[in-house]
Amino acid sequence: MSLPRIAIDAMGGDEGVRVMIEGAALARRRHDRFKFLLVGDEVRIKAALENHPNLRAASEILHCDDVVSGDEKPTQALRRAKTTSMGLAINAVKTGAAGAAVSAGNTGALMAMAKLALRTMPGIDRPALSALMPTLGENDVVMLDLGANTDCDARNLVQFSIMGAAYSRIITGRDHPRVRLLNIGSEETKGTEALREAAAQLNAHSELSLKFDGFIEADKINRGDVDVVVTDGFSGNIALKAIEGTARFVADLLRRSFASSLRSKVGFLISRPATELLKHHLDPNNHNGAVFLGLNGIVVKSHGSASALGVANAVAVTARLLEEKLTERIQAELEHFGAESIRRGGKAAG
Amino acid sequence: MSLPRIAIDAMGGDEGVRVMIEGAALARRRHDRFKFLLVGDEVRIKAALENHPNLRAASEILHCDDVVSGDEKPTQALRRAKTTSMGLAINAVKTGAAGAAVSAGNTGALMAMAKLALRTMPGIDRPALSALMPTLGENDVVMLDLGANTDCDARNLVQFSIMGAAYSRIITGRDHPRVRLLNIGSEETKGTEALREAAAQLNAHSELSLKFDGFIEADKINRGDVDVVVTDGFSGNIALKAIEGTARFVADLLRRSFASSLRSKVGFLISRPATELLKHHLDPNNHNGAVFLGLNGIVVKSHGSASALGVANAVAVTARLLEEKLTERIQAELEHFGAESIRRGGKAAG
Numbered sequence: 130m131s132l133p134r135i136a137i138d139a140m141g142g143d144e145g146v147r148v149m150i151e152g153a154a155l156a157r158r159r160h161d162r163f164k165f166l167l168v169g170d171e172v173r174i175k176a177a178l179e180n181h182p183n184l185r186a187a188s189e190i191l192h193c194d195d196v197v198s199g200d201e202k203p204t205q206a207l208r209r210a211k212t213t214s215m216g217l218a219i220n221a222v223k224t225g226a227a228g229a230a231v232s233a234g235n236t237g238a239l240m241a242m243a244k245l246a247l248r249t250m251p252g253i254d255r256p257a258l259s260a261l262m263p264t265l266g267e268n269d270v271v272m273l274d275l276g277a278n279t280d281c282d283a284r285n286l287v288q289f290s291i292m293g294a295a296y297s298r299i300i301t302g303r304d305h306p307r308v309r310l311l312n313i314g315s316e317e318t319k320g321t322e323a324l325r326e327a328a329a330q331l332n333a334h335s336e337l338s339l340k341f342d343g344f345i346e347a348d349k350i351n352r353g354d355v356d357v358v359v360t361d362g363f364s365g366n367i368a369l370k371a372i373e374g375t376a377r378f379v380a381d382l383l384r385r386s387f388a389s390s391l392r393s394k395v396g397f398l399i400s401r402p403a404t405e406l407l408k409h410h411l412d413p414n415n416h417n418g419a420v421f422l423g424l425n426g427i428v429v430k431s432h433g434s435a436s437a438l439g440v441a442n443a444v445a446v447t448a449r450l451l452e453e454k455l456t457e458r459i460q461a462e463l464e465h466f467g468a469e470s471i472r473r474g475g476k477a478a479g
Numbered sequence: 480m481s482l483p484r485i486a487i488d489a490m491g492g493d494e495g496v497r498v499m500i501e502g503a504a505l506a507r508r509r510h511d512r513f514k515f516l517l518v519g520d521e522v523r524i525k526a527a528l529e530n531h532p533n534l535r536a537a538s539e540i541l542h543c544d545d546v547v548s549g550d551e552k553p554t555q556a557l558r559r560a561k562t563t564s565m566g567l568a569i570n571a572v573k574t575g576a577a578g579a580a581v582s583a584g585n586t587g588a589l590m591a592m593a594k595l596a597l598r599t600m601p602g603i604d605r606p607a608l609s610a611l612m613p614t615l616g617e618n619d620v621v622m623l624d625l626g627a628n629t630d631c632d633a634r635n636l637v638q639f640s641i642m643g644a645a646y647s648r649i650i651t652g653r654d655h656p657r658v659r660l661l662n663i664g665s666e667e668t669k670g671t672e673a674l675r676e677a678a679a680q681l682n683a684h685s686e687l688s689l690k691f692d693g694f695i696e697a698d699k700i701n702r703g704d705v706d707v708v709v710t711d712g713f714s715g716n717i718a719l720k721a722i723e724g725t726a727r728f729v730a731d732l733l734r735r736s737f738a739s740s741l742r743s744k745v746g747f748l749i750s751r752p753a754t755e756l757l758k759h760h761l762d763p764n765n766h767n768g769a770v771f772l773g774l775n776g777i778v779v780k781s782h783g784s785a786s787a788l789g790v791a792n793a794v795a796v797t798a799r800l801l802e803e804k805l806t807e808r809i810q811a812e813l814e815h816f817g818a819e820s821i822r823r824g825g826k827a828a829g
Contacts, residue, residue, distance in 0.1 A: 200666070202668070265728065265731055265732075276663055279663070279670065279671060280671075311717065313626055313629070313712070313713055313716040313717065313720075316550070318552070320629065320713070321629060321630075321713070346716075346720050347716070347717045347718075347719075347720035347721040347724060348720035348721065348723045348724030348727070349724060350721070350724060351724060351725070351728045352724075362663070363663055363670070363671070363714065364713065364714060364717050366663040366697075367661065367663065367697045367714050367717050367718050367721070368697075368717050368718070368721045369697075370663075370696050370697035370698040371697040371698065371700070371717070371718045371721035371722050371725070372721050372722075372724075372725045373698045374697060374698030374699060374700060374701060374702075374722075375701070375721070375722045375725035375726055375729075376725055376729060377698070378615065378701045379725075379726060379729045379757070379761065381615055382615075382757050382760050382761075383733075383757055386757045396746045407729070407732050407733055407736045410732050411729065411732075
């Protein structure tokens, strides 16, 4: 079976071409049936490919000179959709030249370009940025929205729940993933009106392929007893970054603690396998790859500061979602379970 | 100098009397000039005091039969302000029988009762829940609001900034504590209108005794380069709990990692001083004690699940704020630096 190609925005991210190509090469070693469309400066891409004949054999290069910068406003970047590596990678998904696009560039610009080029699915008002987070349980938890939409109404949150559950089915294999709405308390009376209304709608729509378990507080996200955590993009971004920052904070404290005495240093050396395991769990590179859900096509955001290993993980996430046909699954779920009734049930979106 | 008493709601919290009394006794050993008013069931308080003659000598008991339960609605609890241990502890602050109150009970009820009995200060529209969080720097960071106000406008956020800076002056000794607003990006265009408007007002009011440094993302809260992080109660609660949950998550992972092999166990034993240091940093009991700022009196919330050590820390925070006259300092700042101009500058509060 010939699988669709993955378009890589080779110019995005803090370190640009070298890390993106090295990451794609790492991913290609793990998923050797995949092919790539590498978008960006041809000379630099070719130079980076010198060390990766394996990737070179599976890739085509699409040259362009223009790059979206990290601090550019989305509206400004949008005008250069046809000339930038980010815009052309997304356009390849639109034309069918690629099945999915990966970029480590400006998140706002990526979102704006992807939305304009690929459009939202029928039944979805707004796409959401979604990522996997580690838990104490067997599976990662799907969390969305992580920053694409600052304000969300009840209808958005219900749509995010349906999309998140479709993603989680791929990850957990559960027919009815356990979904919760992020809130500041677990009682029904807590939180904003949008949250209470979304909870009421999710309780009412028992035909959905998900198990709605009510509200969840931010300290329970990674306990392993929830598969999908749904939230507006503002709170989701705050929660995601608070989690990342705390993991890094603890890792820094641990390093200081172990360096505090000779005895600690010896203990550290002996217990290195344990601390390596912890490091692996906490390294955001091992959870890299946030997906825009709700578009007619797959677009994955790699963290701007991700290492080659991080990029490889983002590409692996992309490959898996392509193989498992995430977009088609979400579409089927929306058609099958009366997306229109949810549309009508909610309020008008902005 | 005779210092004012601290009223302790002896009945609140998951474990009630025993932990509250043991915590107060621990605190009393560290702050031996303080006196206590213990509010609750006299028989049980007396029994718990048997083991703590030191505390008994410094305490008076105010008996009552009624207790606010953990899942009670604030409106319901409010009606029993005159008969419950929580209500009577707060009332003691109102009448001057105590200088401050500490409770580990229902947060919503505590907030509602404190607001009704003590009223907000002139120049403050809404009180905010504030706590100290550990950082990699020398001092803890003051964070507010942590859940008292789900929605906040620009004026609320500016008032929180002034109150947080007054708290931070006590903690850091800085004349102009570094204040930032929590947001999902550091660029000026990011976030809600309330955040952008609050930033504009803080930039304009250079006469305030604080240094406004713009926005901060949730992964930078504990880097040690900010003294006060200001946010609405919804986002603040999400951030606080995400931080607490991640710290616990990492501690659990660490435990598992160290238990994974004999070698790791040996390493753990040798490096125990290091891991104990880490545990100390991560234990929420060592950061217990959230203060309602903006009221005409000091009310401190101890975590419902805090240990005796945690309660002792909450009492110690209370003692310090009393000694350092936090309420008077906030009041002076509000009067001195034109609270009225800020009131007029903002929008009407809800």
